[in-house]
Amino acid sequence: MKKVKLVTTIMVMAFISLTAMSCKNAKKEHNNDEGHNTEMNHDNSDGHHDSDKKEMAMNSNQDGNTEIILKDYFNLKDALVVDDEAKAKKIGASLEKSLENLDVSKYTDAQKLELKDIILDAKEHAEHISKSPIAHQREHFKVLSKDIIDMVAITGASNKLYEQYCPMYEKGSAWLSMNKEVRNPYYGSKMLKCGKVQREIN
Structure with missing residues (x-):
């Protein structure tokens, strides 16, 4: 035995x-x-979607509403990466509600004003994403990403984030990811790895 x-x-x-x-x-x-794309993608990440890491996203030291917004944002980004227009519409609607519920009470008066402006703009783009075909979803995602990056600059995040950048989409477009590995939401399957990590946040 x-x-x-x-x-x-x-x-x-x-x-x-x-x-x-x-x-x-x-x-x-x-x-x-993959020549050109690999040159732009200098990372050794595990390749998982950001939605796979949603369990890590919640942290009691952070504003839970901010983390809910980020979770919806990353799920939206993942939907665009895989060219899923229908899923992006659903998540856009969910993100609009998450943005509506952000509690800004703990921030300074100046931060409150800035966050209110950011949220107002982000909600508009999330709403458009919930009603648009994928090409327009991606156009709105570009501005939405700028809003979310601005929001995180004030609120912080409970996990390390990567600001990534595609030089080709509309003369250059950024987005946030929880993974170092580039998965391009602006081109999806057409140019999945086009982009680079611009900076790490946290």
């Missing part, structure tokens, strides 16, 4: 080692392809 357990353990260890090695090799091959 001990012999059988020992053989089983050795086989399991060998399988795990082989799996880990093949994943590593596949990642190396993946990082060496």
Whole structure:
């Protein structure tokens, strides 16, 4: 019986080692392809969608409403990455409500005024996203992203964020991600990896 357990353990260890090695090799091959786009994408992230990390997003030290807004924003970004117009519409509507519920009471008077302006503008773009075809969703996402970046500059975030940048979409467009790996919401499957990390936040 001990012999059988020992053989089983050795086989399991060998399988795990082989799996880990093949994943590593596949990642190396993946990082060496796609000329132009790979040059612009200098990262070693795990490639998961931001929505996969939503459990990490909530932190009791942060304003929960801000984190809800960010969760909706990242889900919207992920929908645009995979060219899912219908999902982007639903999340746009959800984001509009999240923005409406932001509690600005703990901020200074100057910050309150700035946040109210940001939220008013962001809500308008979220509403347009909830009613538009994907090309227009992406146009509104560009301005929405600027609003969310401005919001985070005031509110902070509970996790490290990456401000990413595509030089090709409308003469240059930024967005936020929780992953270092670039997944372009402006071009989706057409140019998935086009872009670079502009800066880290937090």
